[in-house]
Amino acid sequence: MEDSTYDAIVVGSGISGGWAAKELCEKGLKVLMLERGGPYDHVKDYKTAQKNPWEFEYRGGTTAEQKKNYPVIHRGWAANEAVMDAWANEQDCPYTETKPFTWWRSYRMGGRSILWGRQSYRWSQMDFEGNEKDGIATPWPIGYADLAPWYDHVEKFAGISGSIDNIAHLPDGHFLPPMELNCVEKDMAQRIKKEYHEKRHLIIGRVANLTAAIPGRTKCQFRNRCWEGCPFGGYFSTQSSTLPAAMKTGNLTVRPYSLVKQVLYDQNSKKATGVEILDTETNQTYEFKSKIVFLCASTLNTAWVLLNSATDIWPGGLGSSSGELGHNVMDHHYNVGASGSVEGFEDQYVYGRRANGFYIPRFVNLGGDKRDYLRGFGYQGGASREGWGREIAELNIGGDFKDALAEPGKWTIGASGFGEILPYHENKVSLDKNKKDKWGLPVLAMDAELKENELKMRKDMKEEMRAMFDAAGIKNIKTWDNGHALGHGIHEMGTARMGRDPKTSVLNKWNQVWDCMNVFVTDGACMTSSACQNPSLTYMALTARAVDYAVSELKKNNI
Numbered sequence: 001m002e003d004s005t006y007d008a009i010v011v012g013s014g015i016s017g018g019w020a021a022k023e024l025c026e027k028g029l030k031v032l033m034l035e036r037g038g039p040y041d042h043v044k045d046y047k048t049a050q051k052n053p054w055e056f057e058y059r060g061g062t063t064a065e066q067k068k069n070y071p072v073i074h075r076g077w078a079a080n081e082a083v084m085d086a087w088a089n090e091q092d093c094p095y096t097e098t099k100p101f102t103w104w105r106s107y108r109m110g111g112r113s114i115l116w117g118r119q120s121y122r123w124s125q126m127d128f129e130g131n132e133k134d135g136i137a138t139p140w141p142i143g144y145a146d147l148a149p150w151y152d153h154v155e156k157f158a159g160i161s162g163s164i165d166n167i168a169h170l171p172d173g174h175f176l177p178p179m180e181l182n183c184v185e186k187d188m189a190q191r192i193k194k195e196y197h198e199k200r201h202l203i204i205g206r207v208a209n210l211t212a213a214i215p216g217r218t219k220c221q222f223r224n225r226c227w228e229g230c231p232f233g234g235y236f237s238t239q240s241s242t243l244p245a246a247m248k249t250g251n252l253t254v255r256p257y258s259l260v261k262q263v264l265y266d267q268n269s270k271k272a273t274g275v276e277i278l279d280t281e282t283n284q285t286y287e288f289k290s291k292i293v294f295l296c297a298s299t300l301n302t303a304w305v306l307l308n309s310a311t312d313i314w315p316g317g318l319g320s321s322s323g324e325l326g327h328n329v330m331d332h333h334y335n336v337g338a339s340g341s342v343e344g345f346e347d348q349y350v351y352g353r354r355a356n357g358f359y360i361p362r363f364v365n366l367g368g369d370k371r372d373y374l375r376g377f378g379y380q381g382g383a384s385r386e387g388w389g390r391e392i393a394e395l396n397i398g399g400d401f402k403d404a405l406a407e408p409g410k411w412t413i414g415a416s417g418f419g420e421i422l423p424y425h426e427n428k429v430s431l432d433k434n435k436k437d438k439w440g441l442p443v444l445a446m447d448a449e450l451k452e453n454e455l456k457m458r459k460d461m462k463e464e465m466r467a468m469f470d471a472a473g474i475k476n477i478k479t480w481d482n483g484h485a486l487g488h489g490i491h492e493m494g495t496a497r498m499g500r501d502p503k504t505s506v507l508n509k510w511n512q513v514w515d516c517m518n519v520f521v522t523d524g525a526c527m528t529s530s531a532c533q534n535p536s537l538t539y540m541a542l543t544a545r546a547v548d549y550a551v552s553e554l555k556k557n558n559i
Contacts, residue, residue, distance in 0.1 A: 008024045010032070016524075019539075021246040023547035023548070025249040028249075035258060046231055049228040125144040148171075159241075161211040185358050204358060259280050283439065293518065295520065299493055304431070327427070338415060357380055376420060379461075491530070
């Protein structure tokens with residue numbers, strides 16, 4: 001018979017859930033990890049990772065049926081034959097778009113840790129101080145000093161490659177040797193440095209791809225096929241890293257096909273007693289008991305669980321006493337940038353397929369720089385030579401055409417901005433009880449949008465990149481702004497923010513739900529602001545920190 005009592009329950013198996021399970025197990029707790037999707041085993045289930053391009057039936061494209069069944073995924077670049085099995089079934093799991101919202105979900109073991117872009121940047125004290133200094137939303141209850149040792153902890157285990165750059169607002173970390181900028185990127189880095197008097201920087205991306213082997217994992221093979229799953233363990237994922245570590249302790253039980261319906265709350269003790277799940281294969285419901293619960297189901301699914309829990313006590317759900325649960329939805333806005341062509345490097349090429357690009361850290365609203373909007377943005381991009389798929393207007397048939405395509409084309413360069421979205425109370429998600437999913441459960445309604453601050457920022461994101469390319473001698477510069485619906489940045493944050501006061505926040509400085517102190521939220525739902533750096537490294541650090549505190553409090557019988 002299935003055990004139903006554990007020391008800790010972890011909801012979700014993605015980046016945050018994997019870290020929670022690893023840390024809890026290594027501290028000696030018996031842990032149940034619940035994943036709403038099916039199993040997805042390291043190496044064995046990476047079905048396409050070793051295929052050649054010509055072995056894909058649709059050469060990377062998608063079918064008419066997939067276009068019909070996955071309309072959200074087809075809004076962006078994620079509709080690719082190799083990974084269509086990774087995305088949640090949109091027919092079974094609908095949601096309501098009060099305002100346009102692009103929600104990219106992966107319901108299987110490991111979640112989006114298999115699919116993520118792996119860019120890994122620390123926040124600085126400036127990022128944690130932003131809300132308080134600008135007088136918006138609510139202040140963070142922690143600062144950089146609180147998280148710095150935990151950044152150290154997770155970087156050492158995950159394996160982050162990067163360069164030491166001594167940029168105050170982008171702290172350096174514990175890095176493996178950096179990947180290399182190519183010749184065009186190096187030239188542009190020098191030109192930007194000179195043109196902007198060392199106030200702007202172009203650096204190699206800090207990425208969770210190994211440049212040196214670590215125990216149990218082989219270094220990156222420069223295949224650039226990460227999202228198909230890496231048979232070498234060359235990048236950090238639940239499957240390659242945290243799950244094996246947790247399993248090694250003998251303390252972890254993994255239960256797939258387990259959709260968590262609610263956290264079970266006891267009004268007398270004012271504690272959670274566990275969770276209720278729906279087995280998505282059998283439609284049976286089960287209860288599992290535990291001393292602590294870590295919600296790591298991804299931002300919006302964690303919000304859903306809280307909104308759907310303890311509604312007999314709080315109509316707005318567990319953690320709703322402040323009126324902030326479900327609110328302050330954030331993302332990073334992008335789909336804006338510039339590109340151009342580069343002259344003078346025709347005798348140089350690149351080696352391998354680098355699974356990384358360059359990064360230009362934030363430079364606006366810093367020091368003496370002042371814009372007509374708050375916060376800032378960074379850029380991610382890369383330079384490369386065109387391949388055989390390019391168009392050659394002068395040649396379109398015959399032997400000369402084939403010969404021309406046997407040589408690499410011209411160098412091109414491009415970059416997209418990732419901008420911070422402010423935490424607006426009116427940007428929210430809620431339960432739509434009139435619309436149900438496959439299992440008869442209410443779905444989320446998304447009501448969030450970019451506002452004036454972000455729209456002003458987007459103009460700068462486009463024009464500043466154009467100006468930098470121009471200063472670096474890039475030719476034929478083109479800019480774009482394709483608009484942005486929230487969610488498209490795949491960096492959903494907010495809905496259960498941390499804070500200093502239970503009247504204005506859902507969580508305290510240890511990621512505990514104010515209303516129920518043995519429930520912890522450490523995925524993107526906990527974020528009080530969004531900065532402009534990719535957030536996953538911060539989720540890892542927050543999770544490890546919260547587990548350390550939770551276990552300490554458990555031993556003292558405080559929770």
